[in-house]
Amino acid sequence: MSIFSGLLGRTRSLRLSRLGQDGTEIRPDKALVPAASIAGRALVTVVAIMTFLASLTAGGAIMIADASRGWQDQVAHEMTIQIRPTGGRDIEADADKAAQIARKTSGVAAVRPYTKVQSEALLEPWLGSNLDLSELPVPRLIVVALDPETRLDAAALQRRLAEAVPGATVDDHRLWIERLAIMAKTVVLAAAVIFALVLTAMFLAVAFATRGAMAGNREIIEILHFVGAADDYISRQFQRHFFRLGLRGGALGGGAAIVAFFAASTLSNWLRATPSGDQVDVMFGDFALGPNVYGAIILIAACIALVTGFVSRVIVFRHLRDLT
């Protein structure tokens, strides 16, 4: 028997079961911070946009890093021997000799000399197709595919070629590889900076929204204090609310980013047989978005929701401390 019925002698039938079974009437988990008092829709939109931009940045960086690795692998497994025409020498014979030397070298998987016609065809994009190139000293190229299992001694090959074929040079593409590596690192670094800026902007937006919510709910906070709520309890009320907003914004932004990447991938497949599709293929491979890109987007959305809740909690704690 409770204190009230005991004190006042007014024990009444409580009819608990009727009320208890009515889930719409008693709401023990009803939010203490009214959702309408927080600029929720605006914050969800901001978080969604930020998540979308962060996902695009991260996805783009991952894609370029993957493509860069592909380019580097591709280039690193090839080298080129160039035979420059020199006076009094038969360039065809020199090319054959250089190809034979390359074939006999350990670490070479395949040798593909370019014929005169093929070499001249390489100049067509720059000089046009109607030009007679027979008078020009067009160098001859020999593409050497390297055996990934055996290490090639490029210096020794260079020496042997220099002795047998004056005017032959070996290009192992190291300069290209280094430039590609630098470019890829620069792109990834730029993406990281953009990502950090986007996250900072989002944190600030969440912080402003939390401060606004705290100011708008000052009386509620005061009442909660008076009825014995600890700061931790009050901050959890706000954190839960902002976490939900962050989750919604993250899901929307991340979902939009996944759709955008999926649409780009589909478009790339449609354009595959066209010249512009070939350009995209050259730049980004087959534009295949692996699970790592989708995983990163989901991770970003989840992190953003967590961070939104955490930032609001920190702001609420500071605000409550200032109230004291």
Place this chain on the structure above:
Amino acid sequence: MVRFENVGLRYGMGAEILKDISFSIEPQSFQFLTGPSGAGKTTLLRLILLSLRPTRGLITLFGRDALSLDKGAITDLRRRIGVVFQDFRLLDHLTTYENVALPLRVRGKDEASYRGEVMELLRWVGLGDRMHILPPVLSGGEKQRAVIARALIVRPELLLADEPTGNVDPNLARRLLRLFTELHKSGTSVVIATHDLGLMDQFDNARRLVLGDGRLHIFD
């Protein structure tokens, strides 16, 4: 239980609105805090509740120096105090039931453990059929009763009531005063701030703390 020694309060650089306030509230005591409107009754209650800090003096609450407590300790002390605000201070987006259950909810109690008691108290204060109504729909008297129920639900050691009968009819005022006296008999110290002489006359034995010109006069 509560001890004020030479407590003074001023806002900013203004004049002191409470001067050299010294009194104590003993366990299981009953007192009216009275005085004209604007005398500082609500301010004095806020000082007891530690929602205001005095500019000078010493406040001891439940045997502890209240001015050197951290926030956690202040929360613990507040949990031993029930408070009835003059301006109700109900959360408009929660139902009457949820408002009354709020002090138990913020203590982390399971809803099933207090449901019966909250409903019983609501029925006793005449709000049995208004449990699931939001405060904006309640009348002034109903809000007052809801606030009183919210203060009583935790069975506080000290009850501070600021004009608790200001918005109810005389019949209900008597009933509420009876509740306060019964609560006092069960061991709760009660401080009722009021300027209703009729209410005070119903309980002649109570101590009267009279505020005037910023000073407190005690009539035992």
